Amino acid sequence: MVRDYRPADLAAIQRIHEQMGLDYRMPDLGDPLFVVRKVLEVNGEVVGATVARVEFETYLWLDGGLSPAEKNAAMHLMQPALLKDCRLLGAENLVCWVPENVEKKFAKRLTELGWKLDRDGWRTWSRETYE
Numbered sequence: 001m002v003r004d005y006r007p008a009d010l011a012a013i014q015r016i017h018e019q020m021g022l023d024y025r026m027p028d029l030g031d032p033l034f035v036v037r038k039v040l041e042v043n044g045e046v047v048g049a050t051v052a053r054v055e056f057e058t059y060l061w062l063d064g065g066l067s068p069a070e071k072n073a074a075m076h077l078m079q080p081a082l083l084k085d086c087r088l089l090g091a092e093n094l095v096c097w098v099p100e101n102v103e104k105k106f107a108k109r110l111t112e113l114g115w116k117l118d119r120d121g122w123r124t125w126s127r128e129t130y131e
Helices: 007-020 068-088 100-112
Strands: 002-004 034-042 045-053
Touching: 007 034, 007 045, 068 100
Parallel strands: none
Antiparallel strands: 002 034, 034 045
16 A cells, blocks of 8 residues: 555664665754655554655756856856745755766866766666656
8 A cells, every 4th residue: 555654664764774784874854844754554554654855956048159268157156046935945955967978078077166976886767757
């Protein structure tokens, strides 16, 4: 049976998390950014869980006529406003997807702005919510 998460399920989910040996800390399932929380229960025992957390995907557009220095300055000017507004809306982190050919030239700038690659060996996947 798939049902909504209850706080009493936390210990079972923590056990499953530890059992899986994942290389990240168990998140706080009470965090309000987790807006969907489901568990799979078989014979009264929680055997699986899935949650969805609000995450903001970011985009950047810069005029091709700008010099590299002007592009860099533009990013440094815009980012604080972006971070502030996203934080006010409840975002804990932002994500961006950068094509490999752009990343080769852009990685240094992203690093300067405080961005970092996500987990080594992990690739981001996406799915639309409709069938």
